[in-house]
Amino acid sequence: MGWGDTGAMTVLLYVAAALAGGLVLLVAFLFSLHWLVQPLLRLILSARYRFVVLGAGNVPRRGAALVAMNHISWLDGPMLAATCPRRGNALVGEAYVDVPLLGRWARWIGLVPVPSSGPRARRVLIEECRKLLDRGEVLGLFPEAQISRNGLTGPFHRGLEVILAGREDVAVIPAFIHNMWGSNFSFSGGRFFGKKRQGLRRPVVIAFGPPVPRPVTLFAVRQAVLEAGVAAVEGLGCGRPALETIDPALGHLEHPELGPLTGSTPDIVHGGVSQAGRKEGSVGRPLPGVAIRAVDDSGAAVDPGVSGRLEARVAGRPGWRATGWEGSVDADGFVRIRRE
Template identity: 30%
Template sequence: MPNPVASLLSSRRFLPYFMTQFFGAFNDNVFKNTLLLFVAYAGAGELAISSTLFINLAAGLFILPFFLFSASSGVLADRLEKSALIRKIKLLEILIMALAAIGFITQSYLVLLLLLFLMGTQSALFGPVKYALLPQQLRPKELVTGNALVETGTFLAILLGTLLSGFIASADNARLIAAAGVLSFALLGYFASRYIPRAEPSMTATKPFRWHPVRQTRHTLLIAHKDPVIWLTIMTISWFWFLGATYLTQFPNFTKDYLRGGESAVSCLLALFSIGIALGSMLCERLSRHRLELGMVPVGSLGISIFGFGFSSLIPAQLPQFETLTAFVSARELWPLFINLLLLGASGGMFIVPLYTLLQRRAKPDERAQVIAALNIYNALLMVCSAITGIVCLTILHFSIPQLFMLLSVVNTVVFVYLARKLPVYVVRFLLTVILRLCYRIRLTNLHHIPNQGGALIVCNHVSYLDALLLIIASPRLIRFVMESDYASFPAIRPLMKRAGVIPIDGKRPSEMKNAFTQIQNALDMGDLVCIFPEGRLTTDGEIGSFMRGINLILYRAPSVPVIPVALKGLWGSFFSRYHKGRACSRFPRRFFSRVELEAGKPIPAEEVNHQILKNKIAELRGDQL
């Protein structure tokens, strides 16, 4: 099976886009950080205003366009052919960087300040089309991988751009190198954009476009607000950017005052944080197996709290002054702090990738770019709030920076609890996925037969107590299981069973049987995926037992619903099967990391099957493998 990451990175559908967005983020950071370094070390008389005022103006002017132009850029991205729009934005970047090159050479800092605003404008224009393009170019199963690569590329671009700006600022011909660099990187981004495949407009324009920032911003935010899932997703992503902005802003003073390191030590912390996010993004892609796995979001949030607290609390009491990067990195007393920072970033990567994927899938195609624009507005707003929070906590409340970091961990714990309560079934599914894949070599075959939407009935043989769990982690959608009421009503798991939509059934009580069949029919009519084990109990000899005739009633009441036969293989003889004297879980496990397979058959119209035909179909799928 080809590696999905390598497959995307070698595909014209993705590689030119990836390189375009990488060079865009990279050049943003090279230009901005090089300019700020030049200003910080400018000689007397070189600046018309103080360096402190200049730096604060620069921060504000770069983020201001996200409030002014994000909504309009979202409308444009939905109305226009996206690859052409990207090329025009990249041409604008070349023009801005050509002027910036002149500004660097002539040391025209106020002109460069204006160009920083224009560069922020270019970034605001690019943001919505950047994320709205992905669902049009990638297949649904590639979207998680694509987003993971985008987040990886973005944070590595931020890291490399920041590091390169330091080298440029300290070079002998710094201004010439800066001028040549920013223009060259803009050209590289444009050349990459020329190979992005065509992506048709998502909506039909009925009126000419006019820039009305207030009206368009209000309309864009209303689009985001009307869907509660989109709104919650946007706020959760923006919370991540709030955290990231707070950490990155405080790294320089934190390193200088508490870790006793210099500029290179700050770069080291930035590198660990960025590499962690990149690793977490790719780990998300790996663990999710190319599907949207929302259970990672609360898990990532928990990691942010745990490792954020560790990062802020593991500061050694006594540290020497580190004169070199080698001495800083070699200090073993700092290694626990480094590890926590790396894992903090990795948790952030796991946290953010599923959210971007959910946003792209959930948004309507003709509103997708506008939803991303709303996200960019809130990201900008939360980053401003991050700066205000830092000022209030550090200068008014007199917190130390470690205390500020601890406060972030505490508040994020509240976010984790909220997300865990909102997504308990997804969290359990993700944890089950990790645990079962550590215990078994699971092979999933022909799962494309399970429809991505609409009601369907899964019918499966019953070999072990793991059967339902394997189906849970295998299915791209949540499954509503028909379960014996004694198990479904067990006090310890009853709340979770209820949240998971389990349909309890009791064969000894006709009224409950009737109610269960009604619930099954309603679930199928509502477009849910329902699974039933028609044998009604675990096999005692490894063979498929007789199917109960009650399934015929389900088929009769939902004749238009597709039925997907599924065969489980390799579970007979496991600890969770009745292999040992007809009892499950009755002896110490003896099989570890054994091969288990789940194979789905082609959908069959309900009106064409009965209990016996389904049994034969599943037996055919299973073959001789027990």
């Protein structure tokens, strides 16, 4: 090989090294631009979904905040990340994150890996949540801990209260995602995926409610999420949706003026997931676009399981409305009517 060949090879090696170095620098630069996360996610999701975001001003501009949202589909996490006014973090099973390249990207967009099962899972989850909040960041949580199989908001798990213990400075923001039931990523029709696509771009409403007043309890957070759900249904402007999972033969409540308020579904056991859709002696849980509370004689909301005058907030109706019934709402959201 002559000098000319050697010189050309040297030049090629320099060019290749420069390109490789430039690519590494470009990737490192992009990973450093955390502000790109939301625009990129929103751009990707907007190809199929049209977002309507309500109450964005309820999320504080600075300081620790925990956003608690209902869980209706596989895309709830990315959609919350794409629409939250502040860049936040969400917890996912480490099996989904500890993958070369994908894992680095997942961490970049704010996904925090935690064990999905085993004795360490609960402890690591709580520790990671507390670390994020102690750094003054935003944490997104789905307190139901599993995707709804019947379209109703299920019980909230007590881990939320453990995470917030001793952290009075953390703002707890209720949020509700509406109109993902019926999509391929929800369990409508008794399965995920394999459903006929409806429309070019599906409208999706995400409503952020005002911070939950202190003292923050699990029951108060769940009630606030349902109130955000009323705003979300109103934001879509298509009336209250009817769920095909509701069984009229089971406990339900229909008001002569306000219409259907609650409903029950058969219990669901599928793929290792068990969800109660009914409870003996109850009239079911509030339907989408409905929030129900029990109040005392002064109009203050009472604790779960305590009887009082039942009031309802219904999409399309202003404020809380007296139902004329007395009863209670238990910790899992089931409503009971007190019968004389």
